[in-house]
Amino acid sequence: MKHATRTLAATTATLLAAAIAGCAGTGTRDAPPPAPLALDTHVDIPLDYMREPRFDVGGDTPLLVDLGKMERGGLAGAFFVVYVGQGPLTPEGYADAVAQADRKFSAIALMLEKYPDRIRAARTPQDVRDNHARGLLSAMIGIENSYSLGHDLGRIDSSFAKGARYLGLVHVGNNDLCSSANPDVKQGQPAHNSAADAGMSDFGRAAVARANALGMMVDVSHASDKCVRDAIAASKSPVIASHSSARALVDVPRNLPDDLLRAIAADGGVVQAVAYKEFLKSDPARAAAEKALQQEVARQAGDAEYDSDKHDYLPAMTEGMARIEREHPLASLEQYMDHIRHMVDVAGIDHVGIASDFDGGGGITGWMDASQTPNVTAALRARGFSEADIAKIWGGNLLRVWQAAIDEAARERGAAP
Template structure:
């Protein structure tokens, strides 16, 4: 009960208004806080495990969100922001498509899984590993947070389908098929060298079928348009875009076009809105910032190629210094909800959700970390969304997909 009281008090404080605030605004904020407490809130993507696996950062303690070094998520701030369930991503950067590359990726994958499981063991009174939709609901009732796991980039599968089941048994419930570069499964939406497979590879088609068999959700964020349409053709189950937005509002290849959103809805899937500012609004030119980051990566190379922990620590510090010296002008929650409005007007409220990409670049001017998640609910209430609508957006739609994927897997004899 102490933990529940802490959550309720923190939520109330996050919506605190001054004496000068008009009474209707006070009532609106109070109603938003009530709804935010009542509904199941699910974030389908964060990259916080990259911090967990470092070993020098404690997710169980509160970190000052004003400090760039604090990250976007820790367990006390999840409670403060009223976020009930989080998909912690096992992210693996893309390297060579060789036996050696796959082996190294698998080693890193297991290290990150171990870190996530260790978090749940260490802070069992606050968070538990969740593997089924119903887990999130009973954990919320018990006053605990739900830790789901997704894999960002199917690269560690290599060319061996058995690794999909292995990672499923370790707790993963979705796989983002690729990341920023093409891999053995499919083409990426952002590979500078262009497509290799022109969609899914033959192996990628087998991956989709195996995921359907296991009851594992296929995630189409990051994949190319051709790969997206291939997935919808091959998948017998609904799919998700775990952290993408509307291309009609922000023209970026990481976002989905209107036709893609329509096809996703026809598939029964869901588009989870991403808080990465550059996917919400076109980035404002910031030449000094861009030049500083270009120099940083020219100096150290690709992050995933840096093996030394001491060098990584140096790069992180220089990265934070650039952020502080050349701050980014970020999109707002209003801008994000414009994307939600667009999807709702296009296909309906049943096909949209939230996937922040916190600790992977996600963060808005007024929802810059998990403690500010209630601001999304507040803006939805301001725009006239009902409690039932908000319940769907915050988790109901995703859970519908999750349940359907599991049901379809039963036809494979599971």
């Protein structure tokens, strides 16, 4: 009782102080609201992440996401992505993909070992909140292209043990789980949305079941429309699209059509609108200029083909990209907001989030790296989203879906969630 009285007195004093401050016109009413807990669900890392000094994220790096940029931009956490490109479905191809994925998992572990006072692993939504409360960044891990499972379901368990919390089924070109939104038509794979598009395989369904059992989210970005529908049907917990925008605004297969935005929402899932130039603004001239530059830089380096890991940070590439940016500017924050607005209108405020695809081709005028994250929040406010809506878009929705995956796994084990 005494305690309650004291609390009440303290509250009254606080309110009084606030009222006086307000009357005195100190501008407290105009102070910006606290920044939301901001999570980015798709940040790529180069193959030599943390191993090459220039990719040591404790210092200033050419990367669009490093610890300093996250801290300065108030980006509370990111899913660092273990990506592998699609190769042949052969024992050699699988072995190579597994090795690349392991190199990236261990690079993320190196970051966590080296900078425990700045960034910590988050293996649950509660970890994210706890890290944030302590002033620490959160590192999550997402798999992009389950080709790196090497056709072995046991790799889902070992990836989960290393911290992977979403399983991206496929990338460019069909694999053993799923057909891609960008099938390799030159290699004879059926066109996207053609009658022969196979959707999800039995192995794909087994992988989804294993991810469900572990409490790992299933990620449908890069999957064909048919595979997205198959994944929603196969998964016991809601699915995510870790980095996809709206096809109704820019008609590319990597964006999601309205019916699939609605289907993911009806299932309880979330679509993370991606700040990737070509998905926000159709600009064939820029795409052609970038392709020509990539080929030229590869040729100068004595390579037959462009390789992002090898060529992206060469001076010729950096200078060429600056020229292209002057001639063909990137998509704007306004265009990004158009996608978010449309997705919220179609799917609902509880089913849209944010992803940059930084260091994997993402970045737009106004959100060129993680340090510019407050610009996105300001743009959301300018579009009339409330603080509660912004908190959902910036991470609340994603954390809800992640928790649902954990709860479903607990139910399967027969334990109370």
